[in-house]
Amino acid sequence: KAGVTQTPRYLIKTRGQQVTLSCSPISGHRSVSWYQQTPGQGLQFLFEYFSETQRNKGNFPGRFSGRQFSNSRSEMNVSTLELGDSALYLCASSRAAGSSYNEQFFGPGTRLTVL
Amino acid sequence: GDSVTQMEGPVTLSEEAFLTINCTYTATGYPSLFWYVQYPGEGLQLLLKATKADDKGSNKGFEATYRKETTSFHLEKGSVQVSDSAVYFCALSERGNQFYFGTGTSLTVIP
Numbered sequence: 001k002a003g004v005t006q007t008p009r010y011l012i013k014t015r016g017q018q019v020t021l022s023c024s025p026i027s028g029h030r031s032v033s034w035y036q037q038t039p040g041q042g043l044q045f046l047f048e049y050f051s052e053t054q055r056n057k058g059n060f061p062g063r064f065s066g067r068q069f070s071n072s073r074s075e076m077n078v079s080t081l082e083l084g085d086s087a088l089y090l091c092a093s094s095r096a097a098g099s100s101y102n103e104q105f106f107g108p109g110t111r112l113t114v115l
Numbered sequence: 116g117d118s119v120t121q122m123e124g125p126v127t128l129s130e131e132a133f134l135t136i137n138c139t140y141t142a143t144g145y146p147s148l149f150w151y152v153q154y155p156g157e158g159l160q161l162l163l164k165a166t167k168a169d170d171k172g173s174n175k176g177f178e179a180t181y182r183k184e185t186t187s188f189h190l191e192k193g194s195v196q197v198s199d200s201a202v203y204f205c206a207l208s209e210r211g212n213q214f215y216f217g218t219g220t221s222l223t224v225i226p
Contacts, residue, residue: 004158033213033214035214035216042216042217042218042219043204043206043214043216043219044216045213045214045215048213056213058213090158090159092158092159103161103164104161104214105161106151106158106159106160107158108156108157108158109158
C-alpha cells in the first residue's frame with residue numbers, strides 16, 4: 001500500500017509570493033492534517049480536513065489555508081510569503097476523524113525556503 | 116491548553132547503552148499519548164502509543180508507560196543500536212486528530 005505522498009519535495013519562493021503544496025493520503029484514509037516543522041518552534045498543527053471539511057485549526061494567520069477534494073487529496077496554500085514561513089511542511093493522514101486513538105501516517109514533507 | 120515538554124537533546128550514547136527520553140504533558144482531559152520517530156530525510160513514523168492511564172506501549176524494544184499521576188510518558192530502551200539514531204517526538208492527542216508535539220530529542224548512537 002502506497003504511503004502518504006507530498007509534492008513538491010522542495011520549493012524556493014521569494015517574499016510576497018504564494019505557494020500551494022499538495023498531499024495525497026493513503027488509500028482509504030479520509031482525514032488529512034497539516035503541520036509546520038521549524039527548528040525553533042518544532043512541530044505545530046496547522047489544520048485538519050475530513051470529508052472536504054475543515055474540522056480543526058491551529059493558531060496560524062489567515063494567510064495559511066487549505067482544502068480537501070472528494071478523493072481526499074488535500075492542498076495547503078500560503079499567501080504573501082514571509083521569511084518566517086520557511087519550514088518543512090508535513091502532511092499526515094488517518095482513517096477517520098474524531099478519535100484520539102487514530103494513528104497518523106506522515107508524508108516525507110515539503111521543504112519550503114522563502115528568500 | 117494542551118502541551119508536551121520533552122527532554123532537550125542532543126543525546127549521544129554508545130551502542131547497547133540504556134536510553135531514557137523524558138516526556139511530560141499538560142492536558143485538560145484524558146489524552147492519548149504517542150512517541151514518533153523521524154529518520155533523516157523522512158517523515159514521522161509512529162513508534163508506540165498508549166490510550167489510557169497505566170497502559171504500556173511497546174515496539175522494537177522501546178517502551179513507554181502512561182503515568183497519569185505524574186503526567187509523564189517517558190521513552191525507554193534497554194540496549195540501543197546504531198540504527199536507533201533519529202529524532203524522537205513525544206505527542207498527545209485529546210481532540211480528534213489535533214496532535215501536540217514536543218520539540219524532539221535527537222539521539223545519536225555510536226558503535
